[in-house]
Amino acid sequence: MKAWPKVALGDIAPIVRRPVKIRHDAAYPELGIRSFGRGTFHKPALSGADVGSKRLFRIEPGDLLFSNVFAWEGAIAVAVPADAGRFGSHRFITCVVDPARANATFLKLYLTASPDGREQVLKASPGGAGRNRTLGVEKLGRIRVPLPPLAEQQALVARLEALAEKTRQVEAHLAAVERDAERLVRAYIFHPPGEHPTKRPMSELLSQRQPDVTVDGTVQYRFAGVYSFGRGVFPSVVKAGCEFAYERLSTVRTGDFTYPKLMAWEGALGVVPPECDGMVVSPEFPVFSVNTEEILPELLDIYFRTPEVWPALAELSGGTNVRRRRLQPSAFLSYEMPVPSMETQLKLREAYRRTQALKAKHSAIREANAALVPATLERVFSSAEPSASEDYRPSLGPVHSSRFVFPSGILDVDHGSTNVE
Known part of the structure; x- marks a missing residue:
């Protein structure tokens, strides 16, 4: 400088x-x-x-x-x-x-x-x-x-604040698009066009599996976890068998359904994704195989990530202290959910996969978007000869609209608007 x-x-x-x-x-x-x-x-x-x-x-x-x-x-x-x-x-x-x-x-x-x-x-x-x-x-x-001269300081701050506001607008746009896509997918579970789905107990859709791993104190185990508030199953910690007291664990496979008994009431339920295949969970996590002839795993994942569903699960969760409620498998298997026809489920699965692909694209955009202000600051303060006339704003590429085919038409997301054609 x-x-x-x-x-x-x-x-x-x-x-x-x-x-x-x-x-x-x-x-x-x-x-x-x-x-x-x-x-x-x-x-x-x-x-x-x-x-x-x-x-x-x-x-x-x-x-x-x-x-x-x-x-x-x-x-x-x-x-x-x-x-x-x-x-x-x-x-x-x-x-x-x-x-x-x-x-x-x-x-x-x-x-x-x-x-x-x-x-x-x-x-x-x-x-x-x-x-x-x-x-x-x-x-x-x-x-x-x-x-630098005060006017130059003020100009730099104004430019950086304008850039930060643009990054906030991009983030808000991405979040709004994802919410719209998720609402549309969920609508086809609760109100599929031309159908009145029958409510069926989970016992007809899932089968609970018993723990299948005997813990060895010398072995390392990679655990899966489940986030609350509908954020799904994720790879968690690695622990040696000597670091915990459980004698048995359960293996989870892609497409299984699981939840922690203690936190299910606040949306900690989900289908096991491919990145968690072969991991283990403690006995506090019931593991269920999905009867795919009756219901697709994607449908379960969408349904149990829906906030409106969680209060009913809270009522089924026993315990007097709100933070100690447990959803026992027997109670969960008695819970009933609407199940559309398999034809509608297959369409929903395709819509769900497109929504997940949309989120993956957004993740890359978010990463680049989050780096804009830090990278600009780095360039401003590491420049050998900064000038008040230099434009410190990096070039932002065009923000493209996205179009995804859904069961009744096309979801068009462009500049924050959502339309179904």
């Missing part, structure tokens, strides 16, 4: 403390700082009595904030107008930026996104293990930061 002079942070953003005299009859809403430069968040208010001997300091919009224990991992933020009236503990370091010389967001971006800025903050945070590093007040003031 030869074109940008450097100055000590303390010269343009000195530390300012605004101590608060605590009153027992008052409330003090606290502020938190997220790591990795992700801004501030609001904590519940503390009563004066709960504050006790804890020291609090008032925060003002525009303050450059540091968490002295997590600054090394990017817990640095600029207070926004919505943070007005909030308080920080003694763990907060509050700097007030000279508005005639520097832009607080520019400084925050440099300290959280540039290799040199991150390295300086790390060096200013001595300590042993990572979680024990503490940012020193004097060391913070000596950090050297680039100081």
Whole structure:
């Protein structure tokens, strides 16, 4: 950054403390700082009595904030107008930026996104293990930061904020498209055109399998898990047999159905995907083979990922404590679900596979989209000769519409609209 002079942070953003005299009859809403430069968040208010001997300091919009224990991992933020009236503990370091010389967001971006800025903050945070590093007040003031002309700082921040907004819009568009596709697929389970599907008990559709693996303490086992809230089955941890108490485990195969007894009531159910084939689950996970002559695994996966289904499963789950409810296999096998004709199921499977392919494409787009702002920041702060006239915005390729064939027509997703032709 030869074109940008450097100055000590303390010269343009000195530390300012605004101590608060605590009153027992008052409330003090606290502020938190997220790591990795992700801004501030609001904590519940503390009563004066709960504050006790804890020291609090008032925060003002525009303050450059540091968490002295997590600054090394990017817990640095600029207070926004919505943070007005909030308080920080003694763990907060509050700097007030000279508005005639520097832009607080520019400084925050440099300290959280540039290799040199991150390295300086790390060096200013001595300590042993990572979680024990503490940012020193004097060391913070000596950090050297680039100081281009104020107008250039403001222009860079405006461009980066515009780019960040574009990435948020892309993410929102992808999420909306996926929600529309999933709603359409689900509609064909609950309301298939020209059909009135019969409700059938799970005992006619699934067969429970007993644990088939005898645990050997010297063997490593790769476990599968099930996310709550309809997020499906996933590869989990690898453990040696000597690391857990279960004597038996169950092998899961692609297309099996499983769930954890303890969390099924909040949507932790799903069909085993190919990447989990051959893994194991504990006896707390009932495993079922699917009667594919009656129902396709994809239909089960769609149905039990539907939030409207979960309350009925909660009613079947025994236990007085809401976090300790268990859905026993006998209760689950008595549950009834609508089963469309096999002809409709086959069409649904094709729609489901197209939806999964859509999500896979979106995953690649999301990865590239998430890298745009960090890559741009990296280029801005690593440039040897940055210029106010240079356009730091990377070229964004065209966002194409997607069209997927569904049982009654075509799902057209383009610029956030969804139409069925």
